[in-house]
Amino acid sequence: MFRHCLAPLAAIAATAMPAAVIAQGxxxxxxxxxxxxRGLSTMTADFSQTDRAGKVLTGTLTLKQPGKLRFQYEKGVPLLIVAEGGALTFIxxxxxxxxRWPxxxxxxxxxLDxxxxxxxxxxxxxxxxxxLLSVEARDPKHPEYGRITLVFARNAAGxxxxxxxxxxxLDSQNNRTTVRLSNQRFGTLVSDGTFRWNDPRRSGGRR
Structure with missing residues (x-):
């Protein structure tokens, strides 16, 4: 839903614009x-996640550079995603x-890098x-890693x-997950303890 098609008039204007100018932009x-x-030290936000079946989950996102991320799902959802120590962990x-995977x-x-x-x-x-500014990222040498399209708003506050x-x-099986953020906050104090989690294989608990 984040992808936008050029309107006919915009497409005509684009074809008239020199390729070098487009590439420069x-x-x-x-x-x-x-x-x-590179300037993003920390960010917190509310998120809404929609999977390929249309199921929607909500929660809070916490990001801290370098390499730390936490998806805390809404109450009653027994899932947690944490990135730290070079690994992404799904619990x-x-x-x-x-x-866990790199x-x-x-x-x-x-x-995260x-x-x-x-x-x-x-x-x-x-x-x-x-x-809006959309950027698609993928590793052409490793299509099995999937790809991601990031959508940014031009906003002087960020x-x-x-x-x-x-x-x-999109993962390697073309399973699509869409995440929408709201209430973004930058530069707030985030403790490293935010990215700790309880291992249910040992304790049976959750965090």
């Missing part, structure tokens, strides 16, 4: 996103199951609304004038 936008990610407390092999890696050069694996997605609005992630 896209390069500047990628650099802007890179600057935003299902209902069945006491824990799955962050770099997840589409979310683009958010701001040192990576976006120009090597990302491109700007054209859109009709100049207030780092580098951008605010992350959400993303659409």
């Amino acid at each position: 896209q390069s500047a936008d990628l650099q802007l996103v890179q600057t935003h990610l 299902d407390y209902s069945v006491r199951q824990v799955q 962050i770099k092999e997840s589409p979310l890696g683009v958010l 701001p040192t990576r050069d976006l120009t090597r694996f990302a491109s700007v997605v054209p859109g009709a609304d100049d207030r 780092p580098a004038g951008l605010t992350l609005q959400g993303w659409v992630a």
Whole structure:
């Protein structure tokens, strides 16, 4: 839903614009996103997650650079996703199951490693609304990692004038997950303890 098709008049205007000018603008936008990610120390937000079946879950997102992320789902949902120590961990407390994989092999890696050069694996997605900036990131050498389209709003209140609005992630099986963010807050104090979690395989508890 975050992808935007060019309106007919906009498409005509784009074809009339020199390719070099378009490329220059896209390069500047990628650099802007890179600057935003590198300037993003912490962010908290409310999220709404929609899976391929249309099921919607809500909760709170906490991000701390470098490499820390927590999806705390709404009360009654026995799931938790935490990124820390170079790994992304999915915990299902209902069945006491824990799955881990390297962050770099997840589409979310683009958010959690701001040192990576976006120009090597990302491109700007054209859109009709100049207030939004969409960037698709994928590793052409590893299509099994999936891909992610990040959507930003041009907002002076955010780092580098951008605010992350959400993303659409596709895994290697083309399973789509859409995440929308609201109530974004930047630069708040976030303790490293936020990213600790209880292992249900040992305690049977949840956090």
